[in-house]
Amino acid sequence: MIRFFFDGRPIEAYPGESVAAALRAAGILALRRSPREGSPRGSFCWMGLCQECTVVADGVRRPACRLEVAGGMVVSSGAVP
């Protein structure tokens, strides 16, 4: 198992899995909030298309479903303040 961080919280993950999968397995479903309603959103299409699971990983905005976890990776919610 490797460890990365989501909004400061340590998350255990299997090497090779996506950030979206690791977060979902850890019970974290809401990865951001929608811009107008502020409603919680999470991984939906799993193909990198819908962008609902967008997070900021080591400073870069990317869909979590297409991002492989790496040890020590710092991930935060993709919500825009």
Place this chain on the structure above:
Amino acid sequence: MSELTFDSAVIGAGVMGANVALWLARGGMRTTLIDRGEICREASGVNAGTLTLHMTRAALIPYAMKGRALWLSSQAWLGADVGARSASGFSLAFTEAEEEMLVKRAEARSAMGAPIRIVTPAEARAIEPGINPTIRAAAFCALDGHVTAYLTGRGYRAALLQAGVALHEGHGVEGIGVSDAGYVIRRCGAAPIHARRIVLAGGVWLETMLAWLGQHVSVRCLINQLIVTERMRPVMRSVVGIANGLLSLKQFENGTVLIGGGWQGKGDPIRGGIEPIPDNLIGNIQLARHAIPALGETRVLRIWLGLESETEDAMPMVGPLPGLTEAYVIGCVHSGYTSAPYIGRLLAERILGREPEQPLFDPARLMKPRQEQA
């Protein structure tokens, strides 16, 4: 009078045509506005919505300032919120050559009435902290801002209908004939429309439209590239450009940033703007990120191309057509979107028989004899 007979017919439902039609109808004329597509779906709906004076041609500053004021008060006279917002504006210089150009251009524009002044890097960054600290100088103008261009058609459409304009969307025009009673507008697959007066407001298609009336003018078609980012944290409050005019940057209330500056794509009036040039996209965003470094945090969502028309002298073509009775043209107004509410109204005043507050731009200077046409 038949249902298809009008005092005035305006062809081209962009912001110029819509504005002329609106004021003609409000002036008491029975008016129709005709477009082959939907209202404001071409340049008027896809441009950068800039209200900047930094990029307006110096000679057009007085018009742009009036146009800007009209956009900002559009709720009052249009009855719609098209997202017009006032902001301050900067033009930046990063090199010695750019600084020279900045000063020269600011002087020319302020001579024409734009309240532009040169400020130090420290002053600029005090007003707009997002600017790259490596700037050498900046030109500042308190009168700047932006309109959400894609809302233009929705705002104008409601106002036009309320003013009683007969709107014919989705009606291509294939030619115009002259009759005793004025003009006959031949539509593709629909009955002709008759009008005593005619206004051509076809943007980059004006060359073709003018030829219907035997008038020959060269209209150049610019294929302007625009880029929008996804929503991001507030990183800028002003409209930001650079001295050579190749950048325009603004962040909307929704957090998206629009990157423009007239970098070119490929296209033509027939097919529209079809093909971005990848290197021009990359160059444009490199320049944008240089001006506002925080833009590096966001993502590019969409690149599109908008067509801009330009005459041979890059000055507008607005006024009566020579040798014809009650036929007018309006278009090729550099930074035309900014000035449109004002220039459109000036032409409407002229058509309604009143003296416009500022001079129009006589199309006769651009006319060529037929044999000169390539």
Place this chain on the structure above:
Amino acid sequence: MSAADLIIVGGGPAGVEAALEAEAHGLSVILMDEAPQAGGQVYRAPPRAFSGAIQRQADPIGVRLRDRLSASRVQQFFDHTVWSVSPGFRVDALGPKGPVSYEARAVLAASGAQERVVPFPGWTRPEIVGLAGATIMLKSQGILPGRLTLVAGQGPLLLIVAIGILKAGGRVAAIVDLASRAEWLADWPALASRPDLAVRGLAWRAKLARAGVPILYRHAIRQVEKVGARRVSVTVGPVAANGMPLAAPLRGFEVDAVAVGNGLTASTDITRLLRAEHHFEPLRGGWAPKLDAYYRSSVSGLYVAGDGAGIAGAAAAACDGRLAGLCIAHDLGTVAEAEFRRAAAPLRRDAARARRFGTAMAKLMALRQGQVQAIPPETVLCRCEDITRAELTRAVGDGARSLNQLKAWTRCGMGPCQGRICGDVVGAVLVVEGGTREDVGQFTGRTPFRPLPLDQLAGDLAYADLKLPPPAPL
């Protein structure tokens, strides 16, 4: 900039088979895909270094596909997100080391399919995933959508997902199927063309019965609401044949995940961008590029194969891909006419047979207009921008007729997905409001095909090295 005879965008069955065929006939071929390995969505490879929670084996068809590809001379660029295709052709992508571009005489778009979900109140909740998304979670990521999942929507993915969940040790609360049992049986003759799949289907239904999973035919989700920290309540009700909700009886399920999907649509980013002609084929997923018998689009040199040409399934995609590779080699002059005819004939027969089955499945996945008509006004249609059906109706009232005007007036389709998720359904809603699909049109295709991190695209560059066009006039 590297160049090749042919660039193929998409490493699924269509793209890989086309690449192998074209390469076998002497073309230099570049294959690009945003995934780390070939396989597409259906034969997606598990991550290379993976040792996840659920043990699963990669589909043997996918393994063979990848083995054959790695034994070939096809130049492969995986982990490359293609974001632009320019006529002539130039393909731009963002790879692990930044922006790259390649040139070719021909391009084959093999971009596959994407999922359509008909919105209902609550569908944006994070407990809900697409059916196609659920298959990726199960096959590639080794995770369950939830401990107890409701599976809903239409088409063959319903069974695939439900069985996948059971096999992985999860529980399925129910399968909620828009189709009737009779509609499934009506496609028996097509299924008979693939006896292997027919037998597998029967075994699956037996397994579901043993597990006590109820199948509610002619039903659909009415709404999903949050109950407690980890659960949602799903209300399900009966529908008519066209998908229109019927009065009663409603049923409720409390689950911690919902997998829902209403079929696949062709991914047409490249053909829309290059202004190829498209036609609307309701039984093959909707809008698709018009092709001739040689997989040529209306744009010279641009070919399309696989689900991106209209939904027909993975088996058909493989056959079509192979044939498309042969056709391109023929057009580029490396296959003589006689040899082409001899080689093409059996491939055409295989493709036609595979398409019969795929088309029957695609028919089960066709959008049902009654379901679209019944979307309540307060329901969000555009997830990116939170645009509701009521806002859309107001814009139509204000005079928007086309998808593009609607987008301008509401921001529907202007967000990060650029209308790729909502476009088909919003088009169908506009048709309900008046007009045809052709009147309503499609969202204009633009670059980039995916959101591009600006820093990665811009790279590191000194201001002095920036190539600036000439200044604007004063």
